[in-house]
Amino acid sequence: xxxxxxxxTGWIVLVATGAWIALRERGxxxxxxxxxxxxxxxxxxxxxxxxxxxxxRELWPFATWALMPARSPADVRIRALxxxxxxxxxxxxxxxxxxxxxxxxxxxxxxxxxxRLEAAAQRTAIVxxxxxxxxxxxxxxxxxxxxxxxxxxxxxxxxxxxLHPLRWTTxxxxxxxxxxxxxxxxxxxxxxxxxAGRGVVIESTLWQLPPHExxx
Numbered sequence: 001x002x003x004x005x006x007x008x009t010g011w012i013v014l015v016a017t018g019a020w021i022a023l024r025e026r027g028x029x030x031x032x033x034x035x036x037x038x039x040x041x042x043x044x045x046x047x048x049x050x051x052x053x054x055x056x057r058e059l060w061p062f063a064t065w066a067l068m069p070a071r072s073p074a075d076v077r078i079r080a081l082x083x084x085x086x087x088x089x090x091x092x093x094x095x096x097x098x099x100x101x102x103x104x105x106x107x108x109x110x111x112x113x114x115x116r117l118e119a120a121a122q123r124t125a126i127v128x129x130x131x132x133x134x135x136x137x138x139x140x141x142x143x144x145x146x147x148x149x150x151x152x153x154x155x156x157x158x159x160x161x162x163l164h165p166l167r168w169t170t171x172x173x174x175x176x177x178x179x180x181x182x183x184x185x186x187x188x189x190x191x192x193x194x195x196a197g198r199g200v201v202i203e204s205t206l207w208q209l210p211p212h213e214x215x216x
Contacts, residue, residue: 007059010048017041078187079107083133083179084208090183091175095164097136097146098129102160110184126182126209134179140168141176183208 021037052059081103082090095103106129114122136146144150146168151157168174184206193199 006051007048007061010044010051010059011061014041014044014048017044072191074191076189076191079110079206080185080187081106081110081129082183082185083130083137083175084181084183085175085177086180087177089177090185091177091179092167093133093179094136094140094146094166094168094174095160096150096166097133097140097168099136099147099149102162103164104161123209130179130182130210133182137168137174137179140174141171143171146174181208181210 017037018041021035021041024037048059051057081093083093084090098106114125117125132148135148139148140146145154185203186206187201187203189199189201191199
């Protein structure tokens, strides 16, 4: 809370200083160097940037953006939600089909709140997500964006928290078979082995909903 107040105060001072400079120096010609008002404006911006840097605190828009400093362990485990068609064949989902949700939000949800739901509620939630993804697949097969409400900026729109590949970019690159279920998988590999060219990615299924029903 204190950090947010400091950042807000700094931003207000910066904007007010800039507006004051614009009004004061409107119609005046330069005299060969920055005026005292301009130097004050630069000093405020520099002070807030240094404060964010030295304190390592998030002071938007003077932020350090040091959000996830960490070292990856040698043994990596990554989870993913994939679609499954009627023949029980999995295929990757274009992250835009989850919109307005993100993959990070969904994976975090599957680790926490989802596990505390009753079985019927879990099935209902996954069916709803499956329908959302299938609607995105249908749009992509028709040459549209997989997102239900695509940004008018297209490829130049702001990304989500993490960058994800655009999978369903053309009808030909979009799966032709409908998504009838979602499968949560976990992929494991060793970074050192992969770097040496002998790594193998091991994939295991954690659950699938609705469950695949064998034909009689």
